[in-house]
Amino acid sequence: MNCKSCNIEVISKFCPNCGQKAQLERINGHYIKYEIQHLFHFEKGFFYTIRELLLRPGQSVRTFLTENRSKYMKPITFIIVTSLIYTLVNQYFNIDGQYENLKLQKTEIIQKWMQDHVGYSNILLGVLIAFFVKLFFRKYNYNFYEILILLCYIMGVGMLIFTVFALLQELIHFDLLGISSFSVIAYTTFAIADFFERTKPANYVKILFAYILGSLLFSILVVFFKIFI
Template sequence: MNEYFCSKCQQNLKPKRIDGHYILHEIEHVLHFERGILYTIRELLIRPGENIRHFISENRSRLVKPVIFIIVTSLIYTLINHFFHIEARYIKIDGAKDQQLNAINSWVQSHYGYSNIIMGAFIAFWLKIFFKKYDYNFFEILILLCFILGMEMLMFSFFAILEGLTKFYMMQIAAAIVFAYFTWAVAQFFDKTRVSSYFKAFASYILGMITFGISIMILGALMNLIVQH
């Protein structure tokens, strides 16, 4: 009998050695390749609102877990951005003007996964206001945004690669596509038959980003006051 085998719990007491197969299995487990992160991306491209609504209300095994999805897709964009230095062509940070605010902005750029979740909370607030007659709570709307913002990160990643390879400015095009995708996906989630759903979705996105930006400025100002005193 195997001395490292427990007859009660039917498990090995001593785990197998970590090797390449173990690492691949862990990556597959995190990204849920069994059903597929690629499957999730395809479904979110074709029928985002319907699939997310189905995930929330009926079956949560068809798609990759939303928080994992937004963190992984944000990491993909971060790696591509660091490799091609895309944002350096668009964003200039002057450390001499407001060190605390610039420190926050630098953190946001270095931690897009967490930043997107935080920004998603601001957008969710406005979506909850504009679509208050629908029976979705704040956290369910936040799950919706984890999927949508994750897809946006992949779209930005695609155009960042194109810009890195061609040296043409592509991120403006990416931003327009992202705005259109967000509006369409959110409207599809709530009620794609109403024109007002598209306007409410777009307004929620704009207001969410504005309030997120204002909160960063307020936080920077508070940090400056703390440092000065």
């Protein structure tokens, strides 16, 4: 028979040209379960990545960069999935509505887009923070893209930390916004320091400056685009 995708003759279970299966199995519960597992990499990547980033963030990212990438969820996918989890929890419990000073104005185009696309907003913020991290840690042999991978993983964990505190807040009915924000900043600082050299106190200061400057530049760009639009 010929492949239904590229019309090349198929003599085995898979097309030798495009890899398409010769006979597609029927859609059933097993197929749906496999697709969900594959999406979140439950079978090997998602929970393993979270565990490693919590226990040994610097070492795990270095391992991904230089040794083994098969065990970890891909960084861009990781930050988008974790941001999606946070967004779903946020919308379900209406967390933004509980903080009027942080509530995004839905009439403003940029802020509405940020609210609806937390994952992409985090990637943009990560790019800006990575720029300053690269600037302050330029003596280390890591390029900008490798540092961006580091930021994607770290900010993804940050989204999960926000999610856990949001769920806890819903259970105990107590304002945990300040504690969750401090926890995310503390984890981010420690994780980046662990990636470079966590024994040097000066590194923590540089990381805080990089985080503040990146966040400040992100806010300036948001204001600029609001004015432009």
